[in-house]
Amino acid sequence: MGKQAATNVQAGAEGTGSIRAVEALPHSPPLELVNSPKREKILEGMLEAVGAEGYDSTSVRTVLDRTGLYRQAFYDNFADKDGCYLAALEMGIVRFEALVARAAASQETWRGKLRAGLGALLDELDAEPDFGRGVIVGVHAAGPEALARRAEALKRAADFIDLARDDAEESEEPPQIAPEGIVAGIHAIVHSRLSTGATDGFRALLPEFMYFAVLPYFGADAASAEMQAARA
């Protein structure tokens, strides 16, 4: 699906020092994955249940209780809990990516897009911590296919961040591993907060996330300046 789309976002760089416009996130899965209202309600209920109670404690029954729907509605759409979670995970990832892409679209530069996109994601986590926990923490208990979805999403995030490479001075380009490290590091901080229930104030993490993302491409001074700017 998205492989070609991901490599298509390679527009030409502008002159020295300027940061060229970035289209959007490399790609997101198709939105038609989520169409019927009942189905969407179940998917949301699944993520919130997993986020609130943990994957193992969540059953088809808990999801139905949350949504007020009947068993039939569940089994019309899904074979079992695992199948439903996998679909819910995909929906959650789509939602996060759409959120980021929409916020980023209002900005011209890589840094602006990253700041807006990450900020939107953090706002969403502040607003819906259970949903976020259902996606980001719940995935671990949900088997290899779910982990593969997660790996793909993290890879797309890394590709997006690595667009900074086009603006970095050639002599200062970081090693290939840099974007993967940024995404994994930021992910670990978010994951840890969601797991320990320290779920207020995600937004306050934006300055340090910007620092970590800018640092490998543009150096310590630029990263510090960016951290200050994001604090303002």
Place this chain on the structure above:
Amino acid sequence: MDSRGVLPYIGWAMESPQLPRAYAVRSERERLLEAMVKTAAAKGYEATTVADVVEFAGVSPEAFDEMFESKEACFLEAYDAVFDVLVAHVTAAFEAAAGEPWPEQIAAGLGALVGLLAMEADIARMAMVEVTAAGDDARERYRAMLTRFTPFLEQGRTYSGQGGELPADTARFAIGGATSMIFDEVRAGRGPELKRILPDLVFAVLMPYLGPEAAEDEMRRVTREG
């Protein structure tokens, strides 16, 4: 299957480097813990049953029930034992390099970590991958264990000369980057070749403290010296 066992090796590594992998008389408890490491690594935590563990250990189910409340309790205890060894191993390497600049100490500690994980496929899979699928308590334990590496990293604040300026979550960011890379490799079955990613790990850990140039210098040194 390899009859050497993980925990005898662990005991050997921690207590007496001179001794061969002594197959000392082992308690049923040790045998069960070792069996848990082996079966969880081979089958995955979720598919592992108490019956598997008991059979592998050659211990009676009653003995298991007497010692452990559940499969999870056994896993957690085995996990603690395994992680103690990892931390001791990394600490020893870090301290052995005490005369060297901090980046080289970090590289030495990471080298010891990937060396041990590459050699002990079961430990690697259990400590870095299966633990994330073994329930909330296990994941909590995993997170707590990883913070035991924080003091080594935080020395980077002093070394970098801009300690107070660095974000509060710098250690978590660095550890998160490195463990994610290890997770991916081990999960993909490339645990035995883990040393290949040592330069990447060195970069991921040093970069947030020192910036890209110094991190890349150390990465190159590690690559050069193999």
